[in-house]
Amino acid sequence: MNGAMAAAISCPQCGSPFSFREGTRNALCPSCGTSLAVSGEAGIPRFYLEERLDLPQARSAARKFFAVSGVDTGLVESLRFEKGKLCFLPFWSLKGLTVGWQWMERESVVREELVDENGTKRTVERRGPREQVFETVASPFDFSSPAFDCSAFGLRGIALAGAVLPLRGMDNAELERRGTVYDPVKGVDQVRREALAAARDRSRPDGVLRIRDGIRICAERLAIISYPVWRLTFTAGERMYPVVVDAVNGRILKARFPGCREIRLFAPMLVILVLVYAWTLQRALGGLALFAFLGWMYASRGLSPATLAGFFFRLTERREDISHG
Amino acid sequence: MDRTADIRVIPLLCPECGNRLSAGEDDVIFVCASCASCWELTEGSPARRELHHAGGVGDVRLPFWILPFQVTTREGAVGTRAAFRSLTGSLPVGDGGSDNGLPNLFVPACPFPSPPHLIRAGRILTLRQPAVAPIPCLPERIAPIVFREEDARNMGEVILLATVTEARKKSFAFLESFSFRPGKGMLCTIPFERKGPKFYHAGMNLEL
Amino acid sequence: MQILCPQCGAPVEALTESRFYRCPFCASSFVVHEGKGLAEYTFRHVRDDRQAWSALTAHLEAGLFTDPVEQVAVDYIAFPFWMVSHNGDRRRLIPALEHPFPEISYVTLPAGDLVFLDETGDYPAPSISREQARERMPGDEGKGTWSLVFLPLYFLKCRAAEQEYTAIVSGPDGRVFAIGYPVSTGTLLSIRHMVMIVCFAFLLIIEGLLIRSHVVRAGTFVISFAILYPAYRMLLKKEVPT
Numbered sequence: 117m118n119g120a121m122a123a124a125i126s127c128p129q130c131g132s133p134f135s136f137r138e139g140t141r142n143a144l145c146p147s148c149g150t151s152l153a154v155s156g157e158a159g160i161p162r163f164y165l166e167e168r169l170d171l172p173q174a175r176s177a178a179r180k181f182f183a184v185s186g187v188d189t190g191l192v193e194s195l196r197f198e199k200g201k202l203c204f205l206p207f208w209s210l211k212g213l214t215v216g217w218q219w220m221e222r223e224s225v226v227r228e229e230l231v232d233e234n235g236t237k238r239t240v241e242r243r244g245p246r247e248q249v250f251e252t253v254a255s256p257f258d259f260s261s262p263a264f265d266c267s268a269f270g271l272r273g274i275a276l277a278g279a280v281l282p283l284r285g286m287d288n289a290e291l292e293r294r295g296t297v298y299d300p301v302k303g304v305d306q307v308r309r310e311a312l313a314a315a316r317d318r319s320r321p322d323g324v325l326r327i328r329d330g331i332r333i334c335a336e337r338l339a340i341i342s343y344p345v346w347r348l349t350f351t352a353g354e355r356m357y358p359v360v361v362d363a364v365n366g367r368i369l370k371a372r373f374p375g376c377r378e379i380r381l382f383a384p385m386l387v388i389l390v391l392v393y394a395w396t397l398q399r400a401l402g403g404l405a406l407f408a409f410l411g412w413m414y415a416s417r418g419l420s421p422a423t424l425a426g427f428f429f430r431l432t433e434r435r436e437d438i439s440h441g
Numbered sequence: 442m443d444r445t446a447d448i449r450v451i452p453l454l455c456p457e458c459g460n461r462l463s464a465g466e467d468d469v470i471f472v473c474a475s476c477a478s479c480w481e482l483t484e485g486s487p488a489r490r491e492l493h494h495a496g497g498v499g500d501v502r503l504p505f506w507i508l509p510f511q512v513t514t515r516e517g518a519v520g521t522r523a524a525f526r527s528l529t530g531s532l533p534v535g536d537g538g539s540d541n542g543l544p545n546l547f548v549p550a551c552p553f554p555s556p557p558h559l560i561r562a563g564r565i566l567t568l569r570q571p572a573v574a575p576i577p578c579l580p581e582r583i584a585p586i587v588f589r590e591e592d593a594r595n596m597g598e599v600i601l602l603a604t605v606t607e608a609r610k611k612s613f614a615f616l617e618s619f620s621f622r623p624g625k626g627m628l629c630t631i632p633f634e635r636k637g638p639k640f641y642h643a644g645m646n647l648e649l
Numbered sequence: 650m651q652i653l654c655p656q657c658g659a660p661v662e663a664l665t666e667s668r669f670y671r672c673p674f675c676a677s678s679f680v681v682h683e684g685k686g687l688a689e690y691t692f693r694h695v696r697d698d699r700q701a702w703s704a705l706t707a708h709l710e711a712g713l714f715t716d717p718v719e720q721v722a723v724d725y726i727a728f729p730f731w732m733v734s735h736n737g738d739r740r741r742l743i744p745a746l747e748h749p750f751p752e753i754s755y756v757t758l759p760a761g762d763l764v765f766l767d768e769t770g771d772y773p774a775p776s777i778s779r780e781q782a783r784e785r786m787p788g789d790e791g792k793g794t795w796s797l798v799f800l801p802l803y804f805l806k807c808r809a810a811e812q813e814y815t816a817i818v819s820g821p822d823g824r825v826f827a828i829g830y831p832v833s834t835g836t837l838l839s840i841r842h843m844v845m846i847v848c849f850a851f852l853l854i855i856e857g858l859l860i861r862s863h864v865v866r867a868g869t870f871v872i873s874f875a876i877l878y879p880a881y882r883m884l885l886k887k888e889v890p891t
Contacts, residue, residue, distance in 0.1 A: 129452045140466035142453070151453040151464035151471075153482050161449070190888055205760065213556050215596050219616050250610035252599055254556030264760035268822035296693070296762045303738025328616065330599070334592040335467075349700075356703040358823060372707050379885050385878060388850050389870055396857035396866060431842045432885055437710060 127152060136285070141337060154285075160304070160338045162286035164204055167294075167344035167363035171200045174346035177366040178359045185438050187373040191352055198349045198356070202295025202363060204342035205271065206263040208307040214257045214315040216331035220249045220324045246325065253319045253331055259311040263300030263340060269360050270370030270440060271345065281364065283341065291342070300340055307338070345369060368440050375435035384428045449485065456480070456487050467552065470504075470586040470628070477579045479628075481589070492628050493575035499632030502583045503640060503649075504550040505566065506593035507573060508623040509543035512601065515618035519544070522570055529568060529604045544570060546601060546623060548593035551584035554638075562649045563600035566631075571645055573629050583630055590626045597623050689766040691727055691799040692759070694820040698723050701803035704823040705816050709809065712830035719808040727799035729775045731782045732758065735793030743782040745775030745797065750804060752817045752826040758798070761821030772799050841888075845881055849873075 126133045127145035136143045136154055143152050154161055169177065175197055182192045226244035231237050262271065291297050316331050344363035349356055360370040387409060395402025410419065417423050453462040455473040462471040462480065470481045470490055479492035494502065512519040512528070519525050525544035547566035553559040588596070598621045602610060609615050633640035633649065640649040702720060709718065729745040744753045766772060775797065783791045801820030806813065809831040816827035852873055860866040 126450075127452070128450050137466065142464040142466055142468060150461055153451040153453055153464070155449050155451065155482075155485065190886060215556060215560070215599050217599050217602055219610070219613060221613070248611040248613065250607065252557070252560060252603060254560050254599070256556065265757060265822070265824075266760070268760060268824055298760050299763050300737065301739050301758050301760070303734075303736045305736050306738050326613075328613070332595040334595045335588055351699070354699050354702070355706065356700050372711070374710075377885075377888075379882055381878060381881055381885065384846060385849060385874060388846070389853060389874055392850070392853040392857050393867065393870055397863065425838060428846050429838045429843045431839075431845070431881075432888070439711070
């Protein structure tokens, strides 16, 4: 996103727009040369990502998903588009440095070379004494986490998208004309806790018996980034199917549809045909055919009334539901 | 609903002389080039900060947070330079000042190529314990200041642990009893000679 | 009486007996609670019962329950909750109204468009006071700014697998709050499918009884199969899953 013009941010000295990189603190006005500190009212700047899909494109992304993902074709034909709403969902972004230490105790492996009476060498791995390790942790850190209850949207993080797409300074009036701006409901303290937990988790190696750490996040830069998604509603009869489409890349974030049905009509019809024909040829032959069929059923599926009824009368079988997010 | 956290752009002008402050992307403390005053943005408005300059020659001045500190380990409290030296096992070098004064922790306030470099630089200076005598001057080239005092306090513990020998740190009991209490920090620039990617201080015969 | 606006702190003259006050400075709306202003919010949401039932059905399907669900009753309430916001964190909700559905205590603040209350809607007055709500919270959780949120909720009652089943569906994001899943009583067979197969069998039996020649009968059977099989297939394909 280097050099992306952020039209909504303008220099308070000369009024001209300037570019700003998320995760940095200051920018330079290219027109008047003033250095500018960018922050939010509470020290936290808010940005948004511009949507790249309009409503028809979002609808066609959803339709494409229906076609390729194995949603029941009968359902797809009867699905009607009802409404679509653009939503801007807030995410926390935290950048900084993780510094600290960790002390670990882990098992060590001792290799021993043994020579047997025939003179062949072989190495034996033996569990050695426990070893203690002290490590310094120091690395850059980039964390993002939803600032709202994301269970209904299927979107977990935006770290990647935020790094490559141009961000704009938050402009509520403009965004509310286009869609709904969701308020962050997760506070700063919670994000810091989550980020610290993620940082500790990241530097934790496997196979450790005991661990203690003193890891902290320094030079943190916090921002809230609003990410655009389309919430579409399709209906089939009385049933509504919500679909959430990423308004930046058209990915389906959340959808749940019944899967394809398999039609299994051939086997029951053929069995009936053979049984009736055998029975009309000769009653005994019919009895024999029936016996053979029941024998085959017994061997393959069982002979309970439910399985028999299922074999003849359940003509469609649903595959697993198509579920995203 | 919450319309209070929108974007805010603050022009960085020196409240003292009205001149423009120059600022890099990540700077947190800004030095006015014309009146040498030093400012930090706190809650949207600039607040004055003391910036000291150590004497010496060099073409670039690296800013450090200098925090006097006390440390308690299972072997007892460390409150003097002499005691700190015996904790780290280092030899007295240079003009470390009185052995009975509080030891100083040096935390870089400027960016280094990578976080491990940063810790290494802090470790070397802390082990040296150079006496820093601020002189009144208006230095030219100061490396950007990107860490606040709070960040320095957060980094302090790991820099201090970096000065302690590996054998000690492997002991769980040592770490368990280790507690670090930094005092009020002083921001001070130390002149260095630039030698390729490295910085060299002739007085201390020290390379970062 | 002068009351301070909970949003911007400006003094507002409270003269009337009206429940709602509007701050002339920041346009926020609030109620007066023990002589203090208290901000009240709701979510922008248009009632749509289909949405609530669909959300419930999807929830049941996700729990592998696919039996038909008989819709008994739906109750739509802008349900009041006490919301505690602490340093921007406002996920903690405590019901401000007693309700027989135990699921109510699981409701969390949905993602949505939080707006100030307007005077046009129907908002039930809270029956659990702030003090009572505070007592129900453990430790420090009550620290912060208190406000009231009226959350549009659907209270659904249905019969599924011969059991009464209750659930709460949150209006803004369609989340379902329900305890457990009903247990399916068995697999159901479609009457349509039965009729199709029985018709085919009857046709063959009648043909078999009427036609004496083995060869002609075999030919008729094959023709019946060749006609009915694709026809049935087409019918089954057209079926829309319910």
